[in-house]
Amino acid sequence: GEDVEQSLFLSVREGDSSVINCTYTDSSSTYLYWYKQEPGAGLQLLTYIFSNMDMKQDQRLTVLLNKKDKHLSLRIADTQTGDSAIYFCAESRFGGATNKLIFGTGTLLAVQP
């Protein structure tokens, strides 16, 4: 299929780890991204991973890429209430003469105090 898929909701307790999963479709994607969208706001780039990497860590964020299964995950350690937001994964696809981002539906992360 053409879609980038994510589960719609994830609920965790403050201090726990969150893992948000995403499956994508284009094996030739060069970059995969995670964006965060807080209520009423635009998208904030959180992190990205190049397709020849398996893992990337940036402070509390860890991105894991399984290229064989076309599976991307974002782990947030020590989740805080300020992490509550919608998280979008996106794959970069080459179309025409430029790369385009194809977004998933977004996962709403709810952090319980």
Add this chain to the structure above:
Amino acid sequence: EADIYQTPRYLVIGTGKKITLECSQTMGHDKMYWYQQDPGMELHLIHYSYGVNSTEKGDLSSESTVSRIRTEHFPLTLESARPSHTSQYLCASSEGGRETQYFGPGTRLLVL
């Protein structure tokens, strides 16, 4: 941190009005994009531009039009707004040769 701005942030307008959503970036990025995001839904690309005087349709058909007369400015125009145009419109830009896109805060449009 990216410097990309959108105005207005919110717009409530009646059917049939002409509207222009502004997007500007101060990073000198060649590529700019417009996405449409319906409530609770994913983003869909509606327009993009490689540079000055270049505009292309995106994956989702849209009745809006865009122009790129200056590098930093990529306005989107609806000649006659309809309730079906109610949505959030997000502008983004990226540096030529690099894929990472930076987003503006978005414009929420409500057409009554």
